[in-house]
Amino acid sequence: MPGFAPFAGPGDSAPSRGRLPSISVPPVRRSLASLFLLLALTMALPGLSQAPGPRDVVVRAYTFKYQQASEALPLVSPLLSRRGTVELQPAGNTLVIRDQQDAINRIMPVLRSFDHPVKPLRLEVMVVRASRAPAVSPQYQHSDLPPGLTKYLRDLLKYDIFEVQARAHLSGAEGQWVIYELGPEYKVSFRFGALQPDQQVKLRNFKIVRRSEGQVAKEMLQGTVTLGFDRPLSLGLAKSEASREAMMVVLTLREGP
Numbered sequence: 001m002p003g004f005a006p007f008a009g010p011g012d013s014a015p016s017r018g019r020l021p022s023i024s025v026p027p028v029r030r031s032l033a034s035l036f037l038l039l040a041l042t043m044a045l046p047g048l049s050q051a052p053g054p055r056d057v058v059v060r061a062y063t064f065k066y067q068q069a070s071e072a073l074p075l076v077s078p079l080l081s082r083r084g085t086v087e088l089q090p091a092g093n094t095l096v097i098r099d100q101q102d103a104i105n106r107i108m109p110v111l112r113s114f115d116h117p118v119k120p121l122r123l124e125v126m127v128v129r130a131s132r133a134p135a136v137s138p139q140y141q142h143s144d145l146p147p148g149l150t151k152y153l154r155d156l157l158k159y160d161i162f163e164v165q166a167r168a169h170l171s172g173a174e175g176q177w178v179i180y181e182l183g184p185e186y187k188v189s190f191r192f193g194a195l196q197p198d199q200q201v202k203l204r205n206f207k208i209v210r211r212s213e214g215q216v217a218k219e220m221l222q223g224t225v226t227l228g229f230d231r232p233l234s235l236g237l238a239k240s241e242a243s244r245e246a247m248m249v250v251l252t253l254r255e256g257p
């Protein structure tokens with residue numbers, strides 16, 4: 001069969017026999033073509049561009065800006081699934097959580113709410129001597145405390161007389177240590193915890209020491225105390241429930257400087 005010669009326009013040299021002419025593609029068009037090819041491949045591969053499903057296990061890290069990461073551990077643990085773990089990284093003030101996506105969706109809003117700017121707090125501390133009225137005058141009653149607190153303590157402890165031995169109003173903020181001398185006889189120290197979602201604050205390492213003249217200092221209380229705002233908490237020290245006398249520490253937490 002007769003062959004066909006390629007067409008050559010004016011001014012063009014005739015191409016070699018048996019070769020196709022080359023076509024020049026501008027760089028912009030090549031980029032667009034590559035993009036369309038990538039999109040086509042992505043759509044063709046199932047699951048490549050999908051987000052994690054509710055049961056997929058993922059790793060999520062949260063670095064705290066205001067609060068201590070260690071304070072959030074008790075909030076995270078109950079929200080983990082059976083497959084979940086949480087790791088504390090103190091150096092970076094970070095929690096690293098590995099769990100199913102649906103558990104992560106529950107945990108992250110709690111952490112964001114907990115990581116609030118530090119709030120100022122106030123604590124009223126009273127050391128009170130409580131006793132029962134003498135048998136010869138059972139109707140005698142006396143209290144240095146406010147009427148509402150007096151009624152609460154009498155209903156709770158069945159004492160008639162409340163005498164304040166030491167009293168102080170302490171100011172601080174979440175995360176701060178407080179050490180205070182309540183006169184020459186008592187010393188109180190603790191660290192304010194973070195405000196929890198249930199509006200409670202822990203006084204960590206709470207300790208109150210009594211120093212009598214000429215005697216070795218005696219520790220009255222030590223431990224962690226949990227307080228709600230404007231709800232007095234009384235901690236009593238007595239030999240037994242039948243004791244006619246007891247020492248008490250009354251704590252009241254309030255907001256504000």
